[in-house]
Amino acid sequence: MIALLFSILASTFIFVVFKLFNKYQVNTLHAIVFNYYTACVFGALHSKTPVNVSTILNEKWLIGALVLGVLFITVFNIMALTVQKNGLSVASVASKMSVVIPIIFGLYVYHEKLGVLKIIGILFALCAVYLTSIKEKKISFNLKGLWLPISLFLGAGIIDTSINYIENTFVAPNGIPIFSATIFCFAGIIGTFILISKRFKGPLNLNYKSAIGGFVLGIANYYSIYFILLALQSEHLESSVVFTINNVAIVTTSTLLGLLLFKEKLLPKNWIGIGLSLISIILIVNS
16 A cells, blocks of 8 residues: 555656646656656566566566556646647546546456445446546546547556556566566656657757656656555555555545646636545545
């Protein structure tokens, strides 16, 4: 449970960093690429075993890490497009409601128990995520761009599910740092190619703000993945419990931080969502 708590805190800090990007006019894409390389380095430094490239190339999880690296950068770009075409609330709901995918996967593949309290808790959690994520009185869908939130929903859910499956099947207990570092390395390389392709269209205008922002984001990003993987290895926590609590707690904590630090206004439905999130966590923990 401690690992899950730290994952929630690290993921929530990512929200704060992105908010500060807007305030200090940091180029998000540039910072994202810097962030992946920073997270890769932290994974290598965090490893208790020496980093050996030939050993990594022979790991059974290598292809999975490559796929996750591709998904990380792809889903990020889909999220950015969803915000532009459908609005921030739609993007937030689509990405956070995707928690249903790893929940169903854990229940079906790993035969995790499903009692009445857990069912009610998961349903409350989904309602809480939806209500807490809505920051507008009305949500309007751009039907032409409906494929974007659907893609975001599937992409975010596939990432969580893939992390769960690969960690359970191929990653050794002491292999989390190198596994995480490899994912971020692949994502960073792909991000670099994207930046190079943009260079042909115009100057990149890289600056120290992007480097600093990417460095801070990378630390938070690495530990959010590291601790969620650690939580998934726990014998006392099922993956459906980990992903549900992790998701709903991040949404709730981020919303409260937005209120306290950035003076964001909350709608009545947001407060209802926060209340439901607390109830859902209590129910799931005691199920």
